[in-house]
Amino acid sequence: MAKTVLKMILNGKPVERLVSFDDTLLDALREDLGLTGTKKGCGKGECGACTIIMNGKAVNSCIVPALQAMDAAVETIEGIGTVEKLHPLQETFVDYGAIQCGFCTPGMIMSAKALLDKNVVPSREEIKEAIAGNVCRCTGYLKIEEAIMAAAEMMQSQQGK
Amino acid sequence: MKKTSIVGKNVRKLDSVEKAMGAATFTTDISLPHMLYGKVLRSPYPHAKIINIDTSEAEKHPGVEAVVCYKNTPRVKFNTSATSTFTIPPLQPVEDQYVFDSVVRYVGDEVAAVAAESMEIAEQAIKLIKVEYEELPAVFDPLEAMKTEAPLLHGQCKEGRNIPGEKIHMEMGDVEKGFEEADEVFEHTFKLPVQKQAQMETQAAVAKVGVDGRVTIWSTTQTPHPSQRILATIFGLPYSKVRVLNPPYIGGGFGVRIGLSAKAEPIAMALAMQAKKPVKVVYDRKEDFIASDTRHSGYVTVKTGVKKDGTFTARKMRGLLNAGAYCSWSAETPGVLGAMGLSVYRCANQMYDGHSVYTNTTPGGAMRGFGNPQAMFAIESQVDIIAEKLGLDPLDIRMKNMMKPGDQWVLPYKCQSSGLEECIKKGAAAINWDCRGKVEKGSTKKRGIGVGIGSHVSNAWPFCGDYSNAYITIHQDGSVLLATGVPDMGTGTITTLAQMAAETLGISFDKVSVTFADTESTPFDIGSHASRTCYASGIAVVAAANDAKKQILQYAAKKMEVEEEELQIENNNVLAINNPEKQLPLNKVAVDAHLEGQQFIGVGKIVPENAPPWLAHFAEVEVDTETGKVKVVKLVAAHDVGKAIHPQIVEGQLHGGLAQGIGYALSEEIKYNDKGQQLNDGFHKYMLPTAVDIPELEAIIVEAAEPSHPFGVKGVGETGLVATAPAIANAIFNAIGIRFFEIPITEEKVYKALLNKENE
Ligand code: FES
Ligand code: FES
Numbered sequence: 001m002a003k004t005v006l007k008m009i010l011n012g013k014p015v016e017r018l019v020s021f022d023d024t025l026l027d028a029l030r031e032d033l034g035l036t037g038t039k040k041g042c043g044k045g046e047c048g049a050c051t052i053i054m055n056g057k058a059v060n061s062c063i064v065p066a067l068q069a070m071d072a073a074v075e076t077i078e079g080i081g082t083v084e085k086l087h088p089l090q091e092t093f094v095d096y097g098a099i100q101c102g103f104c105t106p107g108m109i110m111s112a113k114a115l116l117d118k119n120v121v122p123s124r125e126e127i128k129e130a131i132a133g134n135v136c137r138c139t140g141y142l143k144i145e146e147a148i149m150a151a152a153e154m155m156q157s158q159q160g161k
Numbered sequence: 162m163k164k165t166s167i168v169g170k171n172v173r174k175l176d177s178v179e180k181a182m183g184a185a186t187f188t189t190d191i192s193l194p195h196m197l198y199g200k201v202l203r204s205p206y207p208h209a210k211i212i213n214i215d216t217s218e219a220e221k222h223p224g225v226e227a228v229v230c231y232k233n234t235p236r237v238k239f240n241t242s243a244t245s246t247f248t249i250p251p252l253q254p255v256e257d258q259y260v261f262d263s264v265v266r267y268v269g270d271e272v273a274a275v276a277a278e279s280m281e282i283a284e285q286a287i288k289l290i291k292v293e294y295e296e297l298p299a300v301f302d303p304l305e306a307m308k309t310e311a312p313l314l315h316g317q318c319k320e321g322r323n324i325p326g327e328k329i330h331m332e333m334g335d336v337e338k339g340f341e342e343a344d345e346v347f348e349h350t351f352k353l354p355v356q357k358q359a360q361m362e363t364q365a366a367v368a369k370v371g372v373d374g375r376v377t378i379w380s381t382t383q384t385p386h387p388s389q390r391i392l393a394t395i396f397g398l399p400y401s402k403v404r405v406l407n408p409p410y411i412g413g414g415f416g417v418r419i420g421l422s423a424k425a426e427p428i429a430m431a432l433a434m435q436a437k438k439p440v441k442v443v444y445d446r447k448e449d450f451i452a453s454d455t456r457h458s459g460y461v462t463v464k465t466g467v468k469k470d471g472t473f474t475a476r477k478m479r480g481l482l483n484a485g486a487y488c489s490w491s492a493e494t495p496g497v498l499g500a501m502g503l504s505v506y507r508c509a510n511q512m513y514d515g516h517s518v519y520t521n522t523t524p525g526g527a528m529r530g531f532g533n534p535q536a537m538f539a540i541e542s543q544v545d546i547i548a549e550k551l552g553l554d555p556l557d558i559r560m561k562n563m564m565k566p567g568d569q570w571v572l573p574y575k576c577q578s579s580g581l582e583e584c585i586k587k588g589a590a591a592i593n594w595d596c597r598g599k600v601e602k603g604s605t606k607k608r609g610i611g612v613g614i615g616s617h618v619s620n621a622w623p624f625c626g627d628y629s630n631a632y633i634t635i636h637q638d639g640s641v642l643l644a645t646g647v648p649d650m651g652t653g654t655i656t657t658l659a660q661m662a663a664e665t666l667g668i669s670f671d672k673v674s675v676t677f678a679d680t681e682s683t684p685f686d687i688g689s690h691a692s693r694t695c696y697a698s699g700i701a702v703v704a705a706a707n708d709a710k711k712q713i714l715q716y717a718a719k720k721m722e723v724e725e726e727e728l729q730i731e732n733n734n735v736l737a738i739n740n741p742e743k744q745l746p747l748n749k750v751a752v753d754a755h756l757e758g759q760q761f762i763g764v765g766k767i768v769p770e771n772a773p774p775w776l777a778h779f780a781e782v783e784v785d786t787e788t789g790k791v792k793v794v795k796l797v798a799a800h801d802v803g804k805a806i807h808p809q810i811v812e813g814q815l816h817g818g819l820a821q822g823i824g825y826a827l828s829e830e831i832k833y834n835d836k837g838q839q840l841n842d843g844f845h846k847y848m849l850p851t852a853v854d855i856p857e858l859e860a861i862i863v864e865a866a867e868p869s870h871p872f873g874v875k876g877v878g879e880t881g882l883v884a885t886a887p888a889i890a891n892a893i894f895n896a897i898g899i900r901f902f903e904i905p906i907t908e909e910k911v912y913k914a915l916l917n918k919e920n921e
Contacts, residue, residue, distance in 0.1 A: 083178070
């Protein structure tokens with residue numbers, strides 16, 4: 001099958017990988033780049049488990065052709081925090097009990113991050129809207145929304161400094 | 162109860178940081194050297210005989226390394242559910258499945274599978290398999306399937322046409338006499354839909370066969386130990402040569418893999434054995450929908466005799482469930498349906514009859530609540546009908562008749578504690594019950610408030626066997642390894658078990674590590690289901706911790722020249738209770754013992770009793786009378802959990818259950834067309850609640866300590882949706898005066914019912 005070199009800025013670092021024309025960005029991340037934090041729940045753009053941020057926007061990577069990410073800035077769950085310094089969303093998801101099985105979590109956090117990167121004072125409705133495409137079958141969403149609210153507050157005070 | 166320092170606290174969950182960072186491993190993340198990808202060919206027909214199957218083209222396809230079908234896989238019958246390993250004699254497990262068979266019995270049934278170098282090649286290859294089918298007559302409705310002209314799915318069944326297992330009968334008192342004593346008798350039949358677990362990680366397994374013949378299977382099973390036995394039996398291997406484990410996380414379960422993960426494990430194993438390379442089988446979402454167990458649909462009929470003052474004098478229930486094409490849990494679910502249905506209200510004269518019926522549809526199996534939500538939709542809807550007719554407040558009739566500790570019931574264990582009254586009172590206050598019916602009239606949007614109560618179990622006995630084991634190993638530095646066979650599918654199991662271990666041992670929480678869900682590193686445990694892990698596995702962990710503690714204290718007593726009984730462990734120190742000056746750090750005790758050739762290893766082996774958790778759900782809804790749309794405005798769930806080891810985890814369980822309960826009540830259903838094809842086979846066609854559908858949720862924890870558990874725990878995993886649907890249905894009745902005998906109560910159904918009402 002025809003292959004092409006995909007170049008992108010992945011989690012802040014330039015990467016190059018040979019990918020097929022019909023590979024999705026999700027395939028490229030999980031299979032070729034070994035970044036399995038991004039999950040596949042449906043492969044059809046219906047669940048949000050594969051959400052990543054591309055050029056500042058949350059997208060379902062399972063329906064984005066890999067080559068569409070050419071020269072793009074791509075952020076995945078692996079790139080937003082470290083054990084020493086978790087991202088505020090990772091911190092609050094842990095502390096507010098927003099994580100049960102954890103399968104929706106990476107996509108959920110990335111959807112929330114795309115929102116908070118643009119708007120650190122979101123309303124509850126805006127939060128619901130931002131994660132409306134992310135299915136979570138475990139939590140009933142309440143603790144997730146609370147965690148996102150709390151992360152927004154953390155980010156506000158960080159930015160205030 | 163003694164004051165606790167770790168139990169009852171919201172410690173940081175052991176799995177949460179890994180999961181927040183995307184670093185947690187799930188089966189779908191596993192990749193091994195030389196690993197192949199498996200793909201399954203599925204039946205397009207609801208019932209057919211395979212006349213001929215030609216796999217030669219697929220075998221020749223470049224990149225294909227194994228092709229399996231009924232001709233080259235074991236002819237050993239099994240049941241994918243863990244029940245087959247734990248049916249208590251004289252009952253016998255129903256074993257009606259092969260890895261592949263020459264007859265297919267529902268759309269999606271397994272025909273063959275291929276393993277290839279890549280998923281694309283595997284997908285191409287299954288299209289090259291030529292299958293000649295002879296279509297057979299099919300039946301989709303359980304009532305039809307019992308008729309003499311209906312096709313037989315599995316030959317003659319001893320209890321009746323297409324009836325798997327044994328019919329369930331339960332009885333106490335004299336029902337006919339009870340009905341004679343009644344002033345009024347009510348009888349209604351309710352219809353229940355197929356609900357899908359829709360856990361986020363689909364069914365998956367990776368199988369690796371070693372050169373020595375030992376097999377390792379990483380999978381999404383909720384029950385590694387029972388699954389080990391099922392797989393070893395199918396392939397004729399000693400159990401010790403088959404290792405089943407979670408890697409260690411599972412993307413949800415909700416009952417869909419109590420036993421095998423549909424057939425992901427045996428198919429991966431059959432392919433790996435033939436290819437002599439590791440094989441990964443991951444169901445796509447459609448396969449997960451059409452070819453793995455669902456909640457049972459069916460019918461529940463309730464007949465109740467009542468005195469004018471609301472006292473129940475007799476109750477007769479009948480449950481008829483659609484088993485689908487294979488038995489799975491269909492012999493047990495009707496039993497739980499009846500037992501739970503009869504155990505919420507005190508009534509001297511009760512009777513239940515129930516069973517399942519095979520049809521050519523996706524198998525019904527275990528899903529959160531396991532028959533209980535079906536029972537309680539019927540019971541709790543009818544209790545409101547009775548209250549309405551007799552002019553009683555729905556809360557009063559419930560309080561009057563509710564089961565209390567010491568009351569007689571059909572179950573073989575005792576109800577030793579109940580916080581149900583407190584649940585009802587606190588829940589009613591939270592929903593503003595006093596305002597019920599007082600909201601302004603006239604608007605096209607009508608508000609209503611409803612209630613539903615219920616109970617459940619804290620493990621699987623007596624519906625099948627149940628026991629747990631655990632090991633506690635004290636390292637030389639005083640840190641602890643806990644080994645338990647149960648998975649953590651997101652329910653917080655490892656965290657709560659570690660809390661109980663640390664509390665019992667008197668050590669700090671961060672000193673405990675857990676190995677879990679692995680048949681090689683843990684002793685037998687029946688797994689994560691039946692709301693049992695915190696209760697049953699918890700009792701085993703506490704027993705193991707107490708055993709280790711006894712060894713520590715015995716050893717320290719000699720060293721410290723104090724009687725063993727006078728010693729205690731607190732904050733990682735062994736100390737004399739009456740003379741706290743006299744103390745030794747646990748790490749010193751452990752390393753001294755080590756130098757003298759002793760390690761403290763605690764073993765816990767327990768057979769649990771059982772205990773009913775209690776619950777009251779309240780719903781406030783708003784019905785748009787112009788469109789029929791029902792909006793849930795608020796849900797309150799007050800639950801007696803005995804003791805919340807980790808309150809945040811308990812709330813999370815309740816919230817998640819409530820969300821699934823909203824879906825069950827209003828939107829979720831898999832329907833079929835007349836060709837037996839599932840019409841709702843993906844997320845866009847199956848209406849799961851999303852963040853925008855969730856109302857205000859309030860979880861209220863009530864703690865009526867349970868004497869049969871060392872910390873007073875009762876089950877909570879399943880309870881969150883036991884009475885959600887009837888609470889919502891009762892609220893809808895309160896809003897618009899229309900009673901629905903069928904769920905989901907969709908916008909369309911409400912709209913039609915409103916029109917009918919207008920035309921009356
Ligand atoms: S996996 Fe991409 S939306 Fe579901
Ligand atoms: S935590 Fe399991 S799906 Fe969201």
